[in-house]
Every structure is written in structure tokens, then in C-alpha cells.
Amino acid sequence: MQLLDVSFRAGSETWLHPFSLTLAEKEINVVLGATRSGKTTLLRILAGLERPRSGRLVHDGQDLTGVPVRRRSVAMVYQQFINYPSLTVFENIASPLRVAGAGKNDIQMQVAALAELLQLTPMLTRYPAELSGGQQQRVALARALARNADLLLLDEPLVNLDYKLREGLRIELAQIFSQRDATVVYTTTDPQEALQLGGFTHVLHEGRLLQSGRALDVFRHPATLDVARAFSDPPLNLIPGRFDPAGRHLLLADGSTVPLPSWLVARAAPDTIFALRPYQLTLTSRNDARCSITGVVELAEISGSETYVHLTAARASLIAQLPGVHQFELGQRCTLYFAPEDLLCFQADGTLLRGLEG
Secondary structure (H helix, E strand, C coil): CEEEEEEEEECCEEEEEEEEEECCCCCEEEEECCCCCCHHHHHHHHHCCCCCCEEEEEECCEECCCCCHHHCCEEEECCCCCCCCCCCHHHHHHHHHHHCCCCHHHHHHHHHHHHHHCCCHHHCCCCHHHCCHHHHHHHHHHHHHHCCCCEEEEECCCCCCCHHHHHHHHHHHHHHHHCCCCEEEEEECCHHHHHHHCCEEEEEECCEEEEEEEHHHHHHCCCEHHHHHHCCCCCCEEECEEECCCCCEEEECCCCEEECCHHHHCCCCCCCEEEECHHHCECCCECCECEEEEEEEEEEEEECCEEEEEEEECCEEEEEEEECCCCCCCCCEEEEEECHHHCEEECCCCEEEECCCC
């Protein structure tokens, strides 16, 4: 499916600036972007719920731009747990099959198969109000899958679930999608979700499509600083500094120096922007993480099996994402290490000089 020079406006506000996008057929397509980046608007255009201000939607050579939603092979799952409260789980899942005119035996078999797939078999006689949030979202997903549509749209379906439910269901969804013969478009604000689901990632920012490609490729080689920021949670660390006169070292504001990778020496420019992802900062020095930066701890947060350390260093606010549980005192001086090869380097206009290797 292709979107060709599609844009969308609501009144005087532009929600999607003109862009073209080709969805990977029968693959997972993750649309990654912050709130109000245009993700839901894009899904509504794909579903036929909105018509673009300009451009066309094309599939297999057919122009779908003006085709109403009821004539499209599409199913959609929303953030909220939208189920029929007066129907049992069985009847909720069976509802699109009944509308399609499926026979009784076919309905029984398909509902049983979907319930098994989504671990809903013991709950088929219950009503939505008797289910947890995660179970209700499973029912909504099962009902969408029952349509057996060519295009499955999911609008941040896990955002209202707690952390443990999100983690478990996210892994299951990747497995479920791999077993379905459908093109999946899944929106999220969470970079980790994009990486775990795999497939292709399309990065939206303020209504503009910034980059498309395999999820890991986009993560390692963000085309611009905005893409790198969208694909970093916790936020990307910007490292202020300047080149030494010979252009072989980066001089940090605290006086420490970072030897530049050989590929960058020949391309060094005074206005180069340097960045590090939080997980690339470590507490111990290694052969590959030999450069250091020292700062003062402003806040330390323990989240599960990780510790997030916020510190002021080299006249910048930095975040380190450290594996394990660590104790830090406020105001404590802390030295962190990184490998110069891990630096993401951008030109003054925000375009990438070179991303991560490997």
C-alpha cells in the first residue's frame, strides 16, 4: 500500500505535511512519534475514516482515496478497550464473523482458535466488565483479527496498560502478527516497542515523515537529530564540545578530551553536534569505553532492574541508563565512561554524519 504525496489539514491547522510512504506488505509497520506527531491521523486516512487534503492512497494499482471504510478490508484497534459491554467475550469475538455471514461451526472454530491464540479460552463466557484491562484489550484484538482483514491498524494499543502487562503482551503481539497474513500498522511513542516488534519503522515528527526503514537500521543510523531524539527513551544526551586545533580530539567543557574516531577526523567541522544515548554511558571503564565524563548527580531513579542517573556534566544535563540497582547521593560526583565510536555525529543542519556500527 502506498500513500502518494498525502497531506491533511483541519481548519487552519496542518496535521500532516505532504509526504509519500510505502508500507511493507504483510509485515509489521511501526509508526513512531511523539504525541500530536500525526500518527492517529495517518491511521484514520488508511482506514478510510478521513480523506486526505491532497494526495492519493493506492493499493494493488487501485486508488482507494475515496473508498469508504465499509468497502475496505481493514480492522482497527484503539487505545481504549472498545468492546460490546452487553456481549460475552465469545460474542464480542464472533460479532464480525456473524456480520460476514459465517456459519455456526465456522464461528465456533475461529473464535476457539483466536481465544487460544490470545489466552482467552477460560474467559469466553465472561463479560468485558469482569475482565482486567489487559484481557479487555486482548478481546478487542481478537475481534479485529476475526475480520481477517488485509490491513490491521493498531493505535497505541498498549498505552493504557501497566508496565508488566505491556511487556508481556508486546512480545505476544510480535508472535501473533508473524502468524497473520496481513499488513500491520502499529503506532507508538515508545522506541523500545518499535525495536521489540521489529519489522519496519516510519518516524513521524510534527506531521512530517522523517525516515523509513528496517527498525534496527533506523535506530543505528538516524537520518537526522530529530529521528535520533524520537528513537531515544530516555532522552538523547547532547554533548557540548569543540575540536582541538588539530581536529583530532573533542574538547569537553570540563577540560577532558575525547579522541575522535578516524573516520571523523577528516570530516571534522566546528559546528558538529555530538550525541550519546543514555545506555551508552557506563560506570566502569573498558577497552571499548575508555573516555570519561564527570558530573554531579541531580537525581537517581531505580526502575525495575535499571537505574537512571540524571547529572550535570560538562555544562550539560545528561542521563545515564545503568543496568542493575545502584545507590547515588544527591550532589555526589560521578564519573561515567563511553566509547568514542558510540558518538552520534550530526552536521549543523541536523543531518547525520555517521551512525552506530555493527
